[in-house]
Amino acid sequence: MNDHNLQIAGFKAAAVKGGIRGKDRLDIALIFCEKPAVSAAVFTRSLVKAAPVLLDMERMQNGEAQAILINSGIANACTGEPGMVAARFTSSLAAKELGVAEDLVLISSTGVIGMQLDLSCFEKAIPELVASLSAHGFADVAQAIMTTDTVPKISKRQVKIGGQQVNLLGLAKGAGMIKPNMATMLCFIMTDLAVSAELLQQMLAAGVEKSFNAISVDGDTSTNDTVLLLASGFAGNQPLMAGSPEVSAFQVVLDDLMKDLALQIVRDGEGATKLITIRVSGALTEDEARLAAETVAESKLVKTAFFGEDANWGRIIAALGRSGASFNPDLVDISFDDVLMVENGLGQGKDAETLATKVLKQKEFAVNLDLKAGAASFVCYTCDLSIDYVKINADYRS
């Protein structure tokens, strides 16, 4: 990883071995903007929210942030009042060391649920972090936020806005909506765009629906899921305004960057050997299209069939049948990539199955489901359910 390619104007970053996860593991990280950045955020929809999520929700009210303090190893979730005290304390340590207002410091944690943070780790780490902040620190941050991830997840994009080159840099971790004890999907996106907080929030929320909210490794949602987007304004463009035709230009690259990170997460899903695109068309409503796609994407039977490279369309149609989407089973078409397996509800026989089995041997393929009940569609992304998924999740704490 060439650090020089991961710079973004206005931002610095650093990561240290803070001792939360043993001695030799980067586990506390800091992202800093030279001035308060226009900011947007999307958090877990779970009723059970970790302390850092609750604190960030409070601080994001004014759409501004200047730093993000992140730790892996402990999620600070289900930790009650002591957990909230720890969240406020660690953020105030960072604020003091950085010389910024406390409510401009966001925090994110990922790791074991139900354990309290060791505050002495942060007392030691934060001066080190601030001292080593650098424009080249983002690769280290991507490493430090990993838990059961096997690879760091980084994506960057560029786009012309108001004649200026605008840059985006995203870091993510996670191998599903939730990781076992090491919970959570986290994503931090930095851009040098000049923009209002309201518009930034709209664009982030729109993009999340088609990326991070359209992936599933195991169907579980974390207590800590967080996407933060900070905009420094250093690109020097005229601030992007709602209604401007350039909004969609930025939205396209933002969506693309988030989709890239989301797919990196699914590819690195726990035990995953395949990335599968589930494409539902012809649904009556968009809600039903999503319901149908997600039910197929999360079915244990469908996912084990993918692992077994078995073109078992019966499991797919059974999942559709219980999804709640309305359709006539005698009209459904199913194809694997461009191999039509089921037409008008009927299997297309041995030859189709032979071709489909070849499709399933690929690392990545698409399952296309046409319900022929309407005009709505939805695309989501999933992985297979492997023996290693069970091993990883059964053995994690032992």
Add this chain to the structure above:
Amino acid sequence: MNDHNLQIAGFKAAAVKGGIRGKDRLDIALIFCEKPAVSAAVFTRSLVKAAPVLLDMERMQNGEAQAILINSGIANACTGEPGMVAARFTSSLAAKELGVAEDLVLISSTGVIGMQLDLSCFEKAIPELVASLSAHGFADVAQAIMTTDTVPKISKRQVKIGGQQVNLLGLAKGAGMIKPNMATMLCFIMTDLAVSAELLQQMLAAGVEKSFNAISVDGDTSTNDTVLLLASGFAGNQPLMAGSPEVSAFQVVLDDLMKDLALQIVRDGEGATKLITIRVSGALTEDEARLAAETVAESKLVKTAFFGEDANWGRIIAALGRSGASFNPDLVDISFDDVLMVENGLGQGKDAETLATKVLKQKEFAVNLDLKAGAASFVCYTCDLSIDYVKINADYRS
């Protein structure tokens, strides 16, 4: 299995090696009542219903049936018009051979989705079946309907109604809401009770909610799920009437028999090593109690933790958080059997975890979840998600 214990007045049964699943496997079965039996049925809620389900739904309109023809190996689901023709044809063969009206013959199939039945198997089997009908044939039927089941599932009960001893005999198959290719939960219950069709249907529907609709192996619902209850009236009781105090006496044993069969199914769940009771109390509404219990029961992360004998309550609270049930996370109590792991949302530390880990080493245990949001409760039953589950479902057709 002593066949003589499995008699029930008015009913005969037989099973043969019909050649659907190779030469040496009982795979076509027949249950016959000496006179038209008052009958009740509950079918899959899936939008995708197999041909035998569609035919039975039509025939159960009048609440009477005299025979059930059953095959394993092929589900006759997603088979279109040819599948419906096959369903009618096989039932008419049985009706002719038995000398009863065609609309008194119900049929059930379980097996691979999307394949057509070989009608010649039935042409050969049905005369054999009718010739070998016997009061002692039920153990054979329980064998013949098995697919990936490792043991036959049989349950019997007795109850005094109107001074007469009334008997119930139930046979079931299935290792979840759906089995891989060999789909389906099927259950056939015979009783010699005298009763009206309307009351019988009410009692069956009530019992199913707390038994077969309260179990989950993998959260998938089959295209063929069927529970049939036939009452011969041979016990000689005054017909049981709605409003009679004896209705609840019969309901209790019917519920008990169905719960017994349902738990046999979960214990024999694909790859299952443990039977876990999920007991939610203190929910705001019964719907929310069910939602909370089922979300925990179906979570891949919770089920793999059970397989790993890991008292990982963080995964349970994370599942509750996304379930849609309303509660305050800071009030939740969680215990494994009688070991309190979480009180008011906070983990009870290492000692509790050590005790809880002992509970998890048992073959059967309960997880008690008190949401403290209301007075509603729900109990459901699940198994763990093991390496063998993935092996069975990935390798099934290969």
